Amino acid sequence: MCNQSVGLIQSVIEKQGIPTSSISLLREVTRKVHPPRSLFVDLPLGYPLGRPHDAEMQREILVATLRLLESDQPLPILEEYQVREFSLS
Amino acid sequence: MAKFSDLTFKYRLFMKTYRYRSYDWAPGTTMVKPLSESRIAVVTTAALYRPDQPPFDESIRGGDVSYRVIPKDTELSSLREGHRSDAFDHTGVEKDKNLALPLDRLRELESEGVIGSVNERHFSLMGSITAPGRLTSETGPEVSAFLREDGVDAVLLTPV
Numbered sequence: 341m342c343n344q345s346v347g348l349i350q351s352v353i354e355k356q357g358i359p360t361s362s363i364s365l366l367r368e369v370t371r372k373v374h375p376p377r378s379l380f381v382d383l384p385l386g387y388p389l390g391r392p393h394d395a396e397m398q399r400e401i402l403v404a405t406l407r408l409l410e411s412d413q414p415l416p417i418l419e420e421y422q423v424r425e426f427s428l429s
Numbered sequence: 430m431a432k433f434s435d436l437t438f439k440y441r442l443f444m445k446t447y448r449y450r451s452y453d454w455a456p457g458t459t460m461v462k463p464l465s466e467s468r469i470a471v472v473t474t475a476a477l478y479r480p481d482q483p484p485f486d487e488s489i490r491g492g493d494v495s496y497r498v499i500p501k502d503t504e505l506s507s508l509r510e511g512h513r514s515d516a517f518d519h520t521g522v523e524k525d526k527n528l529a530l531p532l533d534r535l536r537e538l539e540s541e542g543v544i545g546s547v548n549e550r551h552f553s554l555m556g557s558i559t560a561p562g563r564l565t566s567e568t569g570p571e572v573s574a575f576l577r578e579d580g581v582d583a584v585l586l587t588p589v
Contacts, residue, residue: 341492341514342474342556342588344449345564349472349554350586351452352569358576359458362586372449376457385517388587392525395534402534402585403543406464409583415457428521 347373361408363388374416377408381421440516452565467582470548474556475529475589476512487513491560494568499551514557517589529587548581
């Protein structure tokens, strides 16, 4: 339910006039909730920014999500982050 | 990877029958400043809370729509994670809270000038809310009012 909750509170904040961008871990859910800007990250639930203590990966996903705020594409935006490799070991 | 088919039967069944909600945000906003001048705040649904705050209430039917305010200078390792859902692996966020509340990463981006600044406070909820009426009618507007008061230019949101 986290992905719906994020999309809903995001939509309320956007409606109140503040630009918002979110990470999505379940594209199907985010499509239905359709918040204004979201980056689908194809990682396991519980790992929205990637690996623990992997500052580089976390930073990349974070910046990609924030960059959607500067996009001039029409809203809603649902982009996919290209995960290169991911393992928890 | 978080694909529909990887979820347990219980959640697949739930997701098939659940009526997902949306909230009309149209027409949407545009950034008034570049990111490099913007003040950023985080809203996460990872149920993080400080040891001096009450945990989220797992017993409320339909979900706990309360929120905790997390100040910018909080030591991330001191935060607790009290999410009731068993649909996700909790160990990642337990090891590194940046996965949901990336304050260390945002402080780095601030010092490098990628973003303008990190807001003084951030907001945490427990995302397992199946009856989201009060999430959109009460919690959302309250959190928005704090964000406006703080002069936040953009908000990052993270699920778990």
